[in-house]
Amino acid sequence: MRGRQRCQILSSQGCPTIKTTRAEGCGYMTSGMSDDxxxxxxxxxxxxxxxxxxxxxxxxxxxxxxxxxxxxxxxxxxxxxxxxxxxxxxxxxxxxxxxxxxxxxxxxxxxxxxxxxxxxxxxxxLTFANDVSGTADFVRDIIAKKSSQTAIKIEILAFTGGTFTTALLRDLVQLNPNKLHIVLRTIDFSRAQNKDSFPSHWEHEEAETVTRLKELCADQATLQIWRYPAFPFLLGLNIDESHLLITFPFWNHRTGKLADQSLEYRYYRRNAGSEYLFDLFENWRNQPDQTLLHSDTPHPTR
Incomplete structure (x- = not known):
């Protein structure tokens, strides 16, 4: 009661009052102290x-x-x-x-x-060493999560496409029959500039890959194969415009040619932070002067 009377006296004298609850009273804990x-x-x-x-x-x-x-x-x-x-x-x-x-x-x-x-x-x-082979399980999981889709598009920028075919596409096609639309872009060795910069066996490897991939996709997946004459600035794989695995070539300074070695791939999901890399991949996959080597679709688009 004394506390309450003192508050009333201070109020009557023109002093500012402190709003408190009945449980707090004058001289008890305020709500501000409780919040602190x-x-x-x-x-x-x-x-x-x-x-x-x-x-x-x-x-x-x-x-x-x-x-x-x-x-x-x-x-x-x-x-x-x-x-x-x-x-x-x-x-x-x-x-x-x-x-x-x-x-x-x-x-x-x-x-x-x-x-x-x-x-x-x-x-x-998220990085994957050991070239495309290191990404195989990860890519299979991404495709498996899209199992409800009737069509899944896979775009590949490659040197020859050999590693992509043996380490990745073979299993994906078998596990997802009649669902995949594969677009492969490889070096056009007949028109490529700086052809001396490529390892000598790549041209033969690319020709074998084309034959093998056609057989693999027959009645199992739709396939387009394009050849580009420009120097291969980047390599990668794009799934439905939302998942990107990307890497860049290395030089072999001893031979003066592009290194025929395992590369490290980096994974990006499409978002504001990775949009530039998706745009970069799209720009190079649509590079000029490409020629269509094979297509299962009636109206192929580059």
Missing amino acids: RDDRYEAAIEWLKLMLALVTAAALTVIYLLMPDPTPGSVQEFIKACLPNLVSALIVFPAVFIVLGRVNLSTKDRIAQTIRQSLDSTEKG
């Missing part, structure tokens, strides 16, 4: 989440370092390729979530922005 304590609890929980994520990331890093070199094209190779991205996600996701909390975003907005930034971070780092 809630904020401290929330901050502590967020830091605990961050510490847990860092511990998990450290454990996965140790597992990655202790894993033996996997067999090319195996599930173990796919898992080992994914581990660095899981570690990145475990670090980026809670860190970004906490930072966004400092700018007074709602929890819903913080989660949405954190997911977008985390996905951009992990997708940019």
